[in-house]
Amino acid sequence: MVDVNPGSLPPAADRPPLVEAMGLGHRYTKDRWIFRGVDVAARPGRVLGVLGPNGRGKSTLLRLLAGLARPTEGTVTAHAPVAYVPQSHASPFTYSLADMVLMGRSRHLKAYATPGRRDRELAEAALDRVGIAHMAHRSYAELSGGEQQMTLIARALAAECRLMVLDEPVSALDLRNQARVLTLLQELAADGLGIVLTTHHPDHALHLADDAVLVLGPDDVRTGPAAVLLDAAALGELYGLPVTTAEVAGPRGPRTTVVPDLGPARRDLTRPAASQETTA
């Protein structure tokens, strides 16, 4: 399965790309470019986080990188198998979770062929890797959002991809499931898989991403190391509101968090300040 880098070397920025885009530009209508001139590469063992306001072109960029759409200009070159994990996936059919994952094998099968032993083994390995083998018999349609997301990730793994492209993988998930999915993606990257994801949580990008793409506007798409790009000034400019960053002492060590200016906080002003801090 996904074991392209068993030695788990630190993810190097100069490893040969799995997918690279050069001079990428896209427009749906003649009069409006979504973006132009984007150069970006997704590499093994690295997480590339794509950030930007609603409607700025993140999903478009992802679909181009995954080879699901052709760019209006520029090139996308894939050097390895890519799997796309959609934003949400409502299935009208009552497939089991196991069958959904087995569907990841479909592009490896000849027309009308049924999955063979190796296909089943790979699907089972993907279920184990994601930690959902115990619920394999359940109906996909009845799973929670978090369980569906894990299933779609397992399906991508069963496809033997080396790059996984995920559109807002945690957008519908509660905090615990967000952490579960983000940790899984981190572990997969440590195994050598390349990861590209969009997110509306700059915190998550700071936590997870090695590289970042900031889609500020059609002619202003910035790419580079996440640690360099994701500062308060750039995030404020990106989202059009003041943003500060703060170091917080998390249970597993210090981390940087992003604090947007949400306006004045609603507080009970009769309480002493100290108790507000501890109960907030």
Ligand SMILES: Nc1ncnc2c1ncn2[C@@H]1O[C@H](COP(=O)(O)OP(=O)(O)OP(=O)(O)O)[C@@H](O)[C@H]1O
């Ligand atoms: N098939 C399409 N035909 C025409 N316009 C489209 C199509 N798909 C997307 N667009 C437009 O392209 C722009 C970028 O859309 P896209 O979905 O890539 O943005 P996004 O950054 O992913 O948005 P969000 O954060 O809201 O998911 C939007 O203005 C959208 O309306």
